[in-house]
Amino acid sequence: MRLLASLLLCLCVPLAWAGNANMPKLDIGKGGQCVKDTQWMRQNHMHMLKHQRDETVHKGVRDDNSLKNCIECHASVKDDSVIAREDSFCVGCHRYEAVKLDCFECHSGLRKSAWLQRKAK
């Protein structure tokens, strides 16, 4: 068991580090404080969002963990989007990690103010 654990550690840790070196520098958006610490978020944001969806859609709970809130803060200050460019926050990392999301087929990837402006035009 210990052997397996150290083997996994040896394999995964360098991979993760090598990965970070090639990842595009992400445009994190407005900055400030994430809803949880960065390391935790990196590993768990997907579970958080799925849990949040259930909470909101089935129980009507709306709080800081909403997808809208992520986008308000993480959308670029240049184009108000989390998905418009190679280095846009949500897409930049997912493209690098080869994760495909369907969320933005329904949810806007734009900060709300920008979304309203574009809709009005």
Ligand code: HEC
């Ligand atoms: C008020 C601003 C703010 C909000 C709201 C916010 N974040 Fe963050 N988030 C940050 C900042 C700033 C960082 C980067 C911290 C750092 O680099 O040390 C971060 C880091 C992250 C990371 C890790 C990035 C990396 O480089 O590994 C993920 C993933 C993430 N956030 C996802 C989310 C999700 C999903 C939500 C909504 C549930 C959210 N954030 C809400 C500001 C925010």
Ligand code: HEC
């Ligand atoms: C087929 C359309 C569709 C797709 C695809 C979709 N959603 Fe949603 N989602 C909705 C609708 C409709 C609501 C309810 C609207 C509301 O309550 O704001 C919702 C609500 C949510 C909420 C609660 C409201 C909020 O802003 O936090 C979260 C979280 C959420 N979805 C996350 C996701 C994530 C993550 C994905 C991708 C894995 C995703 N959704 C894909 C349609 C969709």
Ligand code: HEC
């Ligand atoms: C630093 C890298 C990074 C950032 C930034 C990031 N993600 Fe992710 N995300 C991942 C990785 C890696 C996975 C896949 C994890 C897995 O396969 O278990 C993932 C998976 C997801 C999933 C689950 C997909 C599925 O179908 O199971 C959702 C939803 C998601 N991310 C939403 C977001 C949103 C929204 C943002 C922007 C607010 C974001 N992520 C930013 C790395 C990131």
